[in-house]
Amino acid sequence: MKLSFSPEDERFREEVAQWLNDNLTGEFEKVRFRGGPGDEHMFQEERHAWEKKLAEGGWTCIGWPTEFGGRASSIEQQVIFNEEYARAGGPGRVGHIGEGLAGPTIIAFGSQEQKEKYLPGIVNGTELWCQGYSEPGAGSDLANVKTKARFDEEKGKWVINGQKVWTSLAHESDFCFVIARTDPDSVAHKGLGFFLVKMDQPGVEVRPIEQITGTSEFNEVFFDDAECDANDIVGEPGDGWKVAMGLLGFERGVSTLGQQMQFQNELNEVVRIAKENGAAQDPVIRQRIAQSHAELKIMRYNSMRMLSGQSGSDGSLQKEALIYKLFWATWHRSLGELAMDVMGPESQILDPGQYELNRLQSMYLFTRSDTIYGGTNQIQRNIIAERGLGMPKEPKITAKT
């Protein structure tokens, strides 16, 4: 064990800090600290321009192997990058689904051709991705997807029909990774395929869904004879579940580092307001702030420990990774409640405008969803108990087809 960074790493830190300091200025000044959880709808264009700027500096996908355009940065350096990024107020990354989920999945499971076709757009910040998993009948029971993919021999293409829902940022995305049934007679997690689908085509329709925040970060996506090329399926028909689950491993891995730093910024904001409005005098509030800080550190240390023990590059993590989603989601939800209690009576007053939530109000509302997306708290507990601890599974009821 060695809980410090090497001189080389510290030099890397200086380099990152310097670059951010030089570049997060001018036209990008206004996106500092923006676009985080609950704020994704803000400054989309400017943040996309920023993503390309980052790419020019070689600061996207830094953990990826160099052959795919990354820097092959060590875990330590990725940690440092994320720390400095948050400290500088780097905006929410529009490319995070591509960099954190689609890219690593393609690297782990994709063909050479797919790598060449899709990774450069992610690395250079031009192409954005969304995740087409959930459907009206397939939420927690993800394996119940009904969207179908049929191979059309004549066209030499996959033809996709069905509906996805809650698809975050679909309206901004160039591509969607879609789980669809390749074997129409299959049920549950057998007979699925994992497809890379272009959004800008006649067979894809995106309809925004209004959220309780009054904004629309997620969408319904309808596939009506949408097409993708014969080789836009990752793995073989029938491998879809394996690929989809591998991807969820990435969701709990390195991509959590940046998120924690955003959490730190939010907690700092809560503390600042508590000092300013006097809430910090309230002993109950003081204790909750201390608790929150302590738990954020727990998360931080735990994910360092989890990542330094990370096994393969196939997204599979140690067992301890299973607990991570439950912990951070629940922590963040409590932070939202703490923020509102710190704001006190002010917390119910909006900024001037058309239902303009202020930053902490959006955060409070958004954190209601943290314990839902990416596997609800209940499902996470089932996974911890059944897969982590080996407790008996609930009796299986076969999903209706």
Place this chain on the structure above:
Amino acid sequence: MDFTFTEDQLLFAESIKDFLQNEVTPESIRESWDSETGRSQDLWNKMVELGLTGMLVPEAQGGLGMREIDFVLIAQECGRVALPEPIVDTAMVVTPLLKDLVDKDPRCVSLLEKVATGETKVAIGHAANDLVSDAHIADYLLLTQGHQIHLLAKADVDLEAQQSVDPSRKLFAVKWEANDETLLINGSDGVGLLAATLNRAAVGTAAQLLGLSEKMVEMTVQYTQDREQFGKPIGTNQALKHHMANCAVKNEFAKAVLHRAAYTVTEKPVHGDFAVSHAKLAAGEAANLAAKNSIQCYGAMGYTWECDLHIFMKRAWALDKFWGHSGFHKYRLHQWLMNPNAKIGAEMTFGEQA
């Protein structure tokens, strides 16, 4: 000892419940968000006809001459439907204060009469809140300054609208000038009335919070029966049952505390602080838990504007912070408990609260 309501109280509450459930629906609330005032004069008139605005107005001024304990169940029903109209403020906060001022200022007599008949609406400001709700539809405002209570016509104040997280709430910053004409009461009399006002308002708010909480649980229990995952209703999962059971426990326990507080502000208002703060805390906690657990049980659906849950959840959020937020009420509780003369002995279940 009798911790129950009378047959009459229950029947009246039941009939108001039926009325409100018919008149105030998620659809009507959504419509009100798009209307200019967010309030329905038509609905107000009906509530006047039912006697709601005059419930706590003395018979001498044309009211029903009832008391706070008679109104608490109705306030719960107002919460249950997330009623946007300020009937709880009017009946439980404004009219009892005017009643206490009847001997001091004749204007209060005619105001009471007119509130009871629905001719006039009165909004109320208080140091506990920075803003005044429903000032835009009021004809008069009761406003406070230090220990003084003043009465102003709406024409004589400046209103600046402030939006609430709950699109149904209409809040206003009020600019106004006090003068000898506007003054109703001053000094220690004023202090007493302001304290009593806060307590009645906090009980009325707690009652609404409890109604909201029960409604959220009811909606969610229904949803968990309708929504299927893994080939069965999601409500079959123990995790969700426990979520709802935890809420039911909180709701049920908040009820006794709330009713005790309503009793105390009715019978021994000067000793109401402890019971009232306890009720506001218990109801606020219940409503916050119901909001949190309900969204969780709904899944992503509960996170949409289209789903009615947020109507109730946002009202709970707003009311939890009005008429004293949890920090304020906890402070009052421990101030009282740590008082060397606190009457917290074994024999003090219903004993006088010093």
